[in-house]
Amino acid sequence: MTLAIEIVAKGLQRERQKTGLSLAEVARRAGIAKSTLSQLESAQGNPSLETLWALCVALDIPFAQLMEPEVNRTQLIRLGEGVTVSSEIAHYKAMILSTCPPAARRDLYLLSVEPGEDRLSKPHPIGSVEHIVLMRGKAVVGLIDDPIELAVGDYICYPADQAHLFRALEPNTLALLVSEQN
Incomplete structure (x- = not known):
């Protein structure tokens, strides 16, 4: 670091x-x-x-x-590389993983995800961004056309105004999601 x-x-x-x-x-x-x-x-x-x-x-x-x-x-920060x-x-x-743009709204979510069907998300409003820190397990996260495998502690940020997914690769996967809208 x-x-x-x-x-x-x-x-x-x-x-x-x-x-x-x-x-x-x-x-x-x-x-x-x-x-x-x-x-x-x-x-x-x-x-x-x-x-x-x-x-x-x-x-x-x-x-x-x-x-x-x-x-x-998309921005990816592996644990220990930020x-x-x-x-x-x-x-x-x-x-520092991310700053909040002026006049943006950020909501925090704790995600509990199990392997099986992907969580596919349609595009959110224009300018939306999602930030995820993987806390437990492994997952594939990001834009549908270019998802990235995350390990514990990795951080990813991607434009949520494009179709995106979350796929748990291990049981009891846990992640922190911050949803940002301008």
């Missing part, structure tokens, strides 16, 4: 450009050196959770917004 500095660099550049602030001004507001911010925007270094948090405060954005890669299609940040002051790591 490592921090994907390229995602951080792109996020810092994108968010700083949205504000129209200079490197020097963002660094001043965050209480860090301008050279540190410049290195981070160049995908160099290994920022701490505290440094990233200070930058988010300076940019007036939610923490996870900085870490969110731009995703237009973008993580670590604290300098505690044995604490956070793996």
Whole structure:
């Protein structure tokens, strides 16, 4: 589990450009050196959770917004492979799976699924997205044309405004589903 500095660099550049602030001004507001911010925007270094948090405060954005890669299609994160940040002051790591777009609604569901017939879902309203974290068992999940096999701890995100499925491969499969609508 490592921090994907390229995602951080792109996020810092994108968010700083949205504000129209200079490197020097963002660094001043965050209480860090301008050279540190410049290195981070160049995908160099290994920022701490505290440094990233200070930058988010300076940019007036939610923490996870900085870490969110731009995703237009299905997104898969295997257990242990996601973008993580670590604290300098505690044995604490956070793996960001997804941020919530502005004005979106998210509903959470706990799915208990048994092998047998697939759960086929027709397209939901335009802009709908589903996020699933597999908690127990194995399953095939995602768009009907391109489903992906998940193991415990894997995360998948896909556009739910297209036909999709959930197929349990083991008894007592358990998953967390987050349904998002804009």
